[in-house]
Amino acid sequence: xxxxxxxxxHLRRTYAKDEMxxxxxxxxxxxxxxxxxxxxxxxxxxxxxxKAIKSKALNEELSKEVRIETKKEEIYxxxxxxxxxxxxxxxxxxxxxxDLIMKLISKxxxxxxxx
Numbered sequence: 260x261x262x263x264x265x266x267x268x269h270l271r272r273t274y275a276k277d278e279m280x281x282x283x284x285x286x287x288x289x290x291x292x293x294x295x296x297x298x299x300x301x302x303x304x305x306x307x308x309x310k311a312i313k314s315k316a317l318n319e320e321l322s323k324e325v326r327i328e329t330k331k332e333e334i335y336x337x338x339x340x341x342x343x344x345x346x347x348x349x350x351x352x353x354x355x356x357x358d359l360i361m362k363l364i365s366k367x368x369x370x371x372x373x374x
Contacts, residue, residue, distance in 0.1 A: 276370050283363040290356045297349045301342055308338045 312329050329335055 276366075279366055280363065283359055283366075287356060287359055287363075290352050290359070294349060294352045294356070297345050297352065301345050301349070304338050304342050304345070308335065308342075311335065311338075 311332075311334055312326075
């Protein structure tokens with residue numbers, strides 16, 4: 260939320276329909292960008308993880324022991340932790356996006372009912 264949005268919120272100003280729609284659309288765009296960045300970061304980390312596993316085995320088929328050892332390595336643990344946190348953030352952003360869309364639809368329905 261920008262400073263202008265916070266100031267307007269504190270004033271408890273009644274927003275015009277266009278302002279509400281504009282804010283929600285802008286917020287949805289911001290969330291989509293964040294979601295895209297999170298997905299890109301997940302893909303990047305997955306690629307790094309697969310490269311680390313492949314380089315560890317020197318292009319040979321990984322045996323069970325090698326996979327267990329790879330999972331003990333610090334880079335693997337760091338990548339897995341980052342992937343898990345980004346997936347959780349991705350899930351939160353998707354829920355926020357859905358909530359904003361539902362609020363927009365609800366407000367539009369309410370405004371349409373008044374007309």
